[in-house]
Amino acid sequence: xxxxxxxxxxxxxxxxxxxxxxxxxxxxxxxxxxxxxxxxxxxxxxxxxxxxxxxxxxxxxxxxxxxxxxxxxxxxxxxxxxxxxxxxxxxxxxxxxxxxxxxxxxxxxxxxxxxxxxxxxxxxxxxxxxxxxxxxxxxxxxxxxxxxxxxxxxxxxxxxxxxxxxxxxxxxxxxxxxxxxxxxxxxxxxxxxxxxxxxxxxxxxxxxxxxxxxxxxxxxxxxxxxxxxxxxxxxxxxxxxxxxxxxxxxxxxxxxxxxxxxxxxxxxxxxxxxxxxxxxxxxxxxxxxxxxxxxxxxxxxxxxxxxxxxxxxxxxxxxxxxxxxxxxxxxx
Numbered sequence: 001x002x003x004x005x006x007x008x009x010x011x012x013x014x015x016x017x018x019x020x021x022x023x024x025x026x027x028x029x030x031x032x033x034x035x036x037x038x039x040x041x042x043x044x045x046x047x048x049x050x051x052x053x054x055x056x057x058x059x060x061x062x063x064x065x066x067x068x069x070x071x072x073x074x075x076x077x078x079x080x081x082x083x084x085x086x087x088x089x090x091x092x093x094x095x096x097x098x099x100x101x102x103x104x105x106x107x108x109x110x111x112x113x114x115x116x117x118x119x120x121x122x123x124x125x126x127x128x129x130x131x132x133x134x135x136x137x138x139x140x141x142x143x144x145x146x147x148x149x150x151x152x153x154x155x156x157x158x159x160x161x162x163x164x165x166x167x168x169x170x171x172x173x174x175x176x177x178x179x180x181x182x183x184x185x186x187x188x189x190x191x192x193x194x195x196x197x198x199x200x201x202x203x204x205x206x207x208x209x210x211x212x213x214x215x216x217x218x219x220x221x222x223x224x225x226x227x228x229x230x231x232x233x234x235x236x237x238x239x240x241x242x243x244x245x246x247x248x249x250x251x252x253x254x255x256x257x258x259x260x261x262x263x264x265x266x267x268x269x270x271x272x273x274x275x276x277x278x279x280x281x282x283x284x285x286x287x288x289x290x291x292x293x294x295x296x297x298x299x300x301x302x303x304x305x306x307x308x309x310x311x312x313x314x315x316x317x318x319x320x321x322x323x324x325x326x327x328x329x330x331x332x
Contacts, residue, residue, distance in 0.1 A: 018042050025060040033058060045070065110231040113219055120216070120226045121155060127210045127228075128159040135163060136242045137172045138207040140290055157190060164193025172197045173245055175290035176268060179252055188253050198249030201271035202288050204241075212239050265324050269303045272296065273319045 014022070018039035025031050030051050036058045042048040047066050048058040114120050128135065160170060170191075176199045178184050188195060209215040215238050219225035229235065251257045265273070268289070275285045286296035307322055309315035
């Protein structure tokens with residue numbers, strides 16, 4: 001993120017502030033470098049350029065010219081990716097013939113890519129229907145928000161309850177930010193059986209491990225692709241990692257344990273302090289702790305007020321001097 005609050009993105013993308021500023025320049029003529037600093041992506045993408053008369057003034061490039069330039073860049077990337085695909089296909093073609101003689105078509109792949117949210121949900125439901133013992137899940141964000149498809153939510157609740165009815169067990173790890181989420185708590189109010197939940201400052205990306213025989217993890221940031229994993233070594237690794245995180249986590253359900261506040265610093269503020277000292281931006285801190293950036297900044301401001309900090313640089317120094325990170329390790 002830039003100092004102006006502009007979110008970083010690819011040069012072939014156009015953010016809302018950038019689009020508004022570019023349209024303003026098209027309608028009203030050149031803008032100052034100070035105005036352009038609000039959306040540096042316009043210069044990076046070649047949509048604004050210095051005027052001949054004054055380099056401190058930036059004029060908009062004609063839309064047709066800019067579009068042609070961006071499309072050409074995009075086409076070059078597509079062509080390069082296509083060349084890479086062809087090279088990989090040629091390399092693996094001979095190996096696939098060897099593998100075909102040594103494997104049978106009935107063997108289930110150890111790692112398989114599943115595409116489409118509906119297909120992912122169907123495959124997960126099939127695996128849950130065969131489960132007999134335990135499901136381990138890590139949820140960095142609630143899957144039960146207002147944007148969740150009601151049918152998808154009902155399917156998830158039904159398959160969870162059916163496992164519990166068969167005597168199975170469900171354990172879930174959430175970030176601390178979801179300890180009091182109405183959507184999360186409503187889920188546990190609706191389930192009957194051996195269900196437990198705990199929380200940590202940070203959790204890994206989403207994981208669902210069924211009976212320690214099959215696991216599902218994201219394969220894309222937009223959740224449209226997932227990996228179905230049956231490799232024994234990977235499954236063992238996921239389960240072991242979950243168990244170790246579980247031992248470090250704070251109980252949330254069925255019996256919640258109150259997180260301690262030390263010297264006026266809350267557990268969430270201590271987690272933020274640790275990430276601040278590591279040099280992370282507000283956006284990264286918010287993402288890693290499962291909160292929106294506005295909430296993260298509110299906590300940073302409260303932390304600064306508690307420690308008497310007047311600047312971001314001084315805050316890092318005061319965090320180190322306060323000893324709260326040492327207390328975090330002792331208290332955890």
